[in-house]
Amino acid sequence: MTAQARYNGRDSFEEWQKTWQLEDRYNFRTIEKKWQKIWEDEKTYHVEIDRSKPKFYALVEFPYPSGQGLHVGHPRSYTALDIIARKKRMQGFNVLYPMGFDSFGLPAENYAVKTGIHPAVSTAQNIENYTRQLKSLGFSFDWDRAVNTSSPEYYKWTQWMFLELYKHGLAYKDKIAINWCPACKVGLANEEVVGGHCERCGAEVVRKNKEQWMIAITKYADRLIDDLKDLDFIESVKTQQINWIGRSEGAELDFAFEDDKLTVFTTRPDTAFGVTYMVLAPEHAFVEKYMNRFENQAEIKAYIEKAAKKSDLERTADDSKTGVELKGVKAKNPYTGEEIAVFISDYVLTGYGTGAIMAVPAHDSRDYAFAKIFNLPIVPVLEGGDIEIEAFEGDGLHINSGFLNGLNKTDGMNKAIEYAVQHGFGRPKVNFKLRDWVFSRQRYWGEPIPMVYCEKCGWQPIDEKDLPLKLPMVSDFLPNDEGESPLAKATDWVNTTCPKCGGHARRETDVMPNWAGSSWYFLRYTDPKNDEVFASKEALKYWMNVDWYNGGMEHVTLHLLYSRFWHKFLYDCGYVPTSEPYQKRTAHGMILASNGEKMSKSRGNVVNPDEIVENYGADTFRLYEMFIGPFDQAASWSDESLMGVYRFTSKVYGLFKKVYKNEDVPTSADDLRAMHRCILDVTERIDQMKFNTAVSALMTYVNYLSNMKMIPAQMYEVLLKLLSPFAPHLAEEMWARLGYSDLIVLQSWPEGDKKLADSEVVTIAVQINGKMRGTIECAKDADDETVKQKALALDNVARQTSQSEIKKIIVVKNRIVNIVV
């Protein structure tokens, strides 16, 4: 149908008006369901590779389908990228905007323990419920591409990728002290320990030695930092990644210790002349090895035992330093030849550097605190600071430092390392806080690790053709106190044959962590049904990278780091075409309850999205979440503000009565200005994620239209197009009522004209000595002299300038005149 068709055969406004009997209220319940069905039936948002168009891949973090259903926080992110996706579509891009479910995880398993309902059953129900809720909000997801990490078709490839990691030597088994949650009975990655407590249940985490599958993410540490510089990530995300990886450049130095070498890592080799003692972590190998040489063995053993019992939290919560001297032994400073005392103390960590330090109390606050307690010498080797008060950690010129004297920090460091290398007792060294990724979980509801253990052949990967290795059905989901996975009880499944020798072997009973499936899901979206490969080269080449990825700040250290690593590994193997998965990453703020607290079931302040959709409609809900405040900041829910947006949608609906054909195109300069201003503002603000002010711009425009007697059709059509990414159902409905038979979401995005958007007459503020005294109306870009004369002619100005001398007049074009007297 063409534009002409819409007023067919009618020539008076009144007559035209009669053709649409508007209900008094905007009936969103019927309207929204109607359009959702049409979009679904017509597969409006389904995409395929189309080389005639530029592609755009918009991604949001897929949810864990919890039993509580969708949280009002989820749609904030989904709506934001839905708006971006819809706008890009209207701008001619081939847009991939997919959704799926990260469906392995602890809650489903805990629920199973409590109720006996199998995780597979509850997960399927929850996914169904989430899908219904998401569809009720009118997102433009391509549902044909939905993925589900707990389906065998999906985790087949997660397992396959694990095998690739194993074959490339990046997955290995190691007995290490892991973070153990005694309540969940599960090993946790460092990333899952928050302030010494289990991220999930809050119980205090203890250390426990266990054999675990590890992934050598540290091999990628440098690249994970360095490659950030070419990415369009918000600064806070980059900073968090960098801090988490924690690169420190320094040196390793060997100190003579008995007839052995005691190696330390330091970032300040320049302060080596100020070393007055050394400290080992209580777990350091030398303590055990040389125990019989120490004079105070009983005291040392008692200290080690005490330290072992302390959790990390206890160790760090108490920053008063404790320790024991290893009496009877000395170390030798390689720079000075001086003999120094050696201590053990739990302020030195076993897992970082070499587990031993050289202590420079004059220039390190921790060493300083320790030296004060144990009355050890404090020798300053840099000028500046006062060691009577505190350690001096700043820069200065070296003193008491032999050949380093007179050098500053940087020069001193270079020289000190150079000297150590020449004399064979040291070398430059880079250390990272990042540890290898603990990849085993003693749990049921996760991807089985496709490895078997044979007495003869050791750990063996299962054959690729046997993938997926399906998770067996069990009915008892409790791990035992030894921390063995529930899978250990499925003996039929556990006992198998060795792929190498054919003899008896046992399957790995630990499963993968939740982070595994989410490390590559964005790749699967490009080709979700493929059962030959995880995604075809063609699909990956066309769709990757993700152009814009939005998610929560809570995932920017863990998930983002893991998935970047995982992707880089696949890139190195030649399976994906790009070395980074996400070109742009943004983050949204949380939605809090009205009192500013987090929403939670226990607090009873949870807002249910279903109720909002039922009572106000999806469009109002979407608009409200965008209007609530700056997108990247936390915002509190408010029912009253929601009403304001509801009024707005009703107004848009009501305006239809005034749309009239004889005024098809706006002619007055004011009308044109209002329209083009709105186009430019909304367009720009969507790109910048300033959704709250984009909605404001729409409101301003609607207020303008409300004040018109009749609305030229084009002005209303532009409103609908600009509104359609935010409130797609309403826009679609009114578009259809205008007489169009094709969908508004397939129309092209309006072009704003900057010239028409600007006024020919500008209001210029007039100031005297920086204080506002009045305003004048001038033609746009009027020359300074005209503006000056007009300003001076103002009553208010004339009165004040007559009494004093004008020193200077500053004219800022189209903005302001400031008269200095």
Place this chain on the structure above:
RNA sequence: GCGGACGUGGCGAAAUUGGCAGACGCGCCAGACUUAGGAUCUGGUGCCGAAAGGCGUGCGGGUUCAAGUCCCUCCGUCCGCACCA
């Protein structure tokens, strides 16, 4: 302790990045129409003041013709990390 973000009406917030502070919305006040329903419409609304006018962006200072915006000191809030040598 370290790192980051931030502090603007009664409230959520805007401010073209140095140029009329408070757009837009909530709430509130007044009026209209109605008085069966979170109603709708019109106008007003930073503070003090009857008015002229004055004062206003956490506090104090500075730069500038001009500061919410830039610089320095302090205070406060939130979020990360937390003995990483």
